[in-house]
Amino acid sequence: MALVEAKELKKNYIAGEITVAAIRGMNFSISPASFVSFVGPSGSGKTTLLNMIGCLESPTAGVLTVAGQDVSLMNARASAKFRGTHIGFIFQDFNLIPVLTVFENIEYPLLMVQNWPVQERKQRVDQLLAAVGMHDQGYKYPHQISGGQKQRVAVARALVTRAELVLADEPTANLDRETALHIIALMKAMRDEFGTTFIFSTHDPKIVSNAETVFTLEDGLLVASDTVGGFHG
Amino acid sequence: MVNIIKIAVRNLRRYQRRTLLTSSLITLGVVSVLLFISVSGSFKNMMIGQITDSMLGHLQIHQKGYIASIDTLPLNRNLQEKQITKVEEILKGNNAIEAFSPRIKLGAMFSNYTETTNIRLNAVDPEREMRTMPELLNRIIKGEKKGLLNKGEILVPELLAKGMKVEVGNDIVLVATNKDGSVNGQSFIVRGIVEGVTGPGGRDGYIHIDDAQTLLRMEGKEVSEIAVRLKDMRQLDTVFTSLNGILEPIRNKMDKPVFEVHTWEKLTPFANIAKMIDLMTLFIKIMLVAIVLVSIMNVMVMAVYERIREIGTIAAIGTSPGKILSLFLAEGLLLGIFGTLLGIVLSLVSIAALKAAHISFNFGQQQGIILNPSITLTDIVSIALIVIAIAVLGSLQPAWKAARMDPITALRHV
Numbered sequence: 001m002a003l004v005e006a007k008e009l010k011k012n013y014i015a016g017e018i019t020v021a022a023i024r025g026m027n028f029s030i031s032p033a034s035f036v037s038f039v040g041p042s043g044s045g046k047t048t049l050l051n052m053i054g055c056l057e058s059p060t061a062g063v064l065t066v067a068g069q070d071v072s073l074m075n076a077r078a079s080a081k082f083r084g085t086h087i088g089f090i091f092q093d094f095n096l097i098p099v100l101t102v103f104e105n106i107e108y109p110l111l112m113v114q115n116w117p118v119q120e121r122k123q124r125v126d127q128l129l130a131a132v133g134m135h136d137q138g139y140k141y142p143h144q145i146s147g148g149q150k151q152r153v154a155v156a157r158a159l160v161t162r163a164e165l166v167l168a169d170e171p172t173a174n175l176d177r178e179t180a181l182h183i184i185a186l187m188k189a190m191r192d193e194f195g196t197t198f199i200f201s202t203h204d205p206k207i208v209s210n211a212e213t214v215f216t217l218e219d220g221l222l223v224a225s226d227t228v229g230g231f232h233g
Numbered sequence: 234m235v236n237i238i239k240i241a242v243r244n245l246r247r248y249q250r251r252t253l254l255t256s257s258l259i260t261l262g263v264v265s266v267l268l269f270i271s272v273s274g275s276f277k278n279m280m281i282g283q284i285t286d287s288m289l290g291h292l293q294i295h296q297k298g299y300i301a302s303i304d305t306l307p308l309n310r311n312l313q314e315k316q317i318t319k320v321e322e323i324l325k326g327n328n329a330i331e332a333f334s335p336r337i338k339l340g341a342m343f344s345n346y347t348e349t350t351n352i353r354l355n356a357v358d359p360e361r362e363m364r365t366m367p368e369l370l371n372r373i374i375k376g377e378k379k380g381l382l383n384k385g386e387i388l389v390p391e392l393l394a395k396g397m398k399v400e401v402g403n404d405i406v407l408v409a410t411n412k413d414g415s416v417n418g419q420s421f422i423v424r425g426i427v428e429g430v431t432g433p434g435g436r437d438g439y440i441h442i443d444d445a446q447t448l449l450r451m452e453g454k455e456v457s458e459i460a461v462r463l464k465d466m467r468q469l470d471t472v473f474t475s476l477n478g479i480l481e482p483i484r485n486k487m488d489k490p491v492f493e494v495h496t497w498e499k500l501t502p503f504a505n506i507a508k509m510i511d512l513m514t515l516f517i518k519i520m521l522v523a524i525v526l527v528s529i530m531n532v533m534v535m536a537v538y539e540r541i542r543e544i545g546t547i548a549a550i551g552t553s554p555g556k557i558l559s560l561f562l563a564e565g566l567l568l569g570i571f572g573t574l575l576g577i578v579l580s581l582v583s584i585a586a587l588k589a590a591h592i593s594f595n596f597g598q599q600q601g602i603i604l605n606p607s608i609t610l611t612d613i614v615s616i617a618l619i620v621i622a623i624a625v626l627g628s629l630q631p632a633w634k635a636a637r638m639d640p641i642t643a644l645r646h647v
């Protein structure tokens with residue numbers, strides 16, 4: 001069964017009197033534990049697609065199923081709940097909460113979204129800290145760690161709720177090449193360890209070359225779908 | 234909730250200078266209001282205490298129509314023996330009443346054998362008057378205080394004593410007209426000089442009630458008024474309602490009401506000053522509310538604006554709008570609590586300092602009144618609750634905006 005499935009998916013934006021078709025009828029499916037990349041030039045609809053899969057905005061038409069649920073018609077509250085349970089996010093600018101330590105940033109979704117008991121929470125955060133190689137950095141605040149470390153923390157935060165799906169919008173854009181490769185390797189390792197599906201929206205050839213499935217978007221349409229696979233360091 | 238408070242505290246510490254400035258503004262407002270309440274309350278209570286404890290009592294009972302013509306001190310509107318007995322029975326049966334004192338109020342000519350002037354007098358039973366007006370003795374500025382006065386003695390008001398050059402121990406003569414129009418005179422020894430206080434009756438002299446009955450050639454027992462003192466002044470409204478409920482329906486043979494009951498507030502213009510003080514306190518409270526509202530709204534609007542991307546992030550990872558709302562409300566709440574607590578501590582210290590400084594002031598005839606500011610727990614709690622509630626209210630609009638923010642728009646914010 002597909003983790004993400006889109007049928008005749010469309011998204012229009014209205015700007016004044018003009019309707020802009022950002023996604024113009026897409027059909028695709030993504031299996032669990034995949035490592036998928038959406039590529040394409042600016043304005044091709046990558047981010048819009050990622051936002052719709054992430055339940056951050058609704059499609060104008062078509063059906064979008066994520067983790068077995070039709071997410072097309074969810075209201076804001078239901079979307080928030082769904083995201084908190086099924087989806088993790090990794091952002092280009094890391095988007096860690098500056099007033100929380102590394103440990104607390106990872107703990108945040110368990111504490112403020114899912115309300116885990118304290119012991120289980122601590123165990124889970126420690127497990128993720130170790131998995132991303134930050135086990136001795138938990139006490140630090142975001143401004144005390146490097147960009148690569150911040151993105152590791154963001155990966156841990158995205159995975160901490162055992163989300164089936166992690167959406168990453170340009171996750172390596174603000175990292176140097178070596179760090180970017182480490183982060184890609186880390187995400188792949190996390191996929192292998194936890195069976196989480198990673199979907200990227202990216203221009204970064206390093207990610208594209210490491211993706212197992214690459215969907216190429218152009219002008220709001222899915223123009224190619226290639227299964228490549230393999231890690232290229 | 235603990236986690237929301239924890240994050241709110243961290244966010245407040247993140248912008249320390251702003252947090253301190255906003256809290257200081259709230260603190261300043263709280264200190265201003267509490268100091269104003271304590272000082273004005275001290276003044277008000279002192280004046281009310283002086284008026285009720287040395288002159289008017291908390292309540293007065295008269296024959297119907299007496300107060301309307303009190304300026305002429307009419308003797309034909311006195312309560313008669315039967316009426317006095319009836320009122321005294323009712324007063325004795327009320328547990329909230331500590332004491333009551335019947336008085337005859339009269340006007341007379343005051344002569345020191347070389348000059349003559351008018352005088353207004355209260356004729357009292359010294360024992361009962363002292364129980365009803367415990368502060369009256371303190372108004373005696375010259376002469377023997379113990380026992381207030383005896384038959385044949387007079388307490389002369391301060392200004393009249395000065396004007397007539399009368400000293401303690403002097404002989405004077407009072408000449409009064411009784412209700413039939415005949416005139417009678419009687420000599421008195423000046424027992425003491427009594428300090429004047431603000432309000433009607435504040436510059437009256439005092440003689441013994443038996444002397445007044447002789448001077449006015451009264452055949453039976455009659456009095457102009459009965460002044461009543463309560464055990465607890467906070468029960469004024471209850472006791473007034475109760476007494477009025479009993480006395481007001483009593484009718485004479487012509488089916489006209491016999492009695493009228495008045496609280497001290499209806500008998501002295503100072504009640505209006507007290508109301509003005511209350512009104513000023515209300516305006517000061519409104520200003521405090523405005524200060525808190527504007528400062529909290531300002532700081533919270535800034536906080537939301539500066540953290541738009543953060544709001545987008547926490548919304549994207551599944552934080553419910555309710556929790557986002559709570560996060561910002563908690564910040565407003567904490568700012569309010571911090572500012573208020575600091576304000577209360579500073580106010581209490583300032584009040585203690587003012588007390589220790591023994592600051593004195595003059596009010597009308599009263600010289601060197603010592604400022605004795607005090608604040609009740611009720612005032613402190615009510616101000617604290619108002620400020621904290623307004624702080625939360627001030628945060629509501631920015632917090633609501635944050636909670637309703639579209640995550641996509643917020644994440645795109647630069």
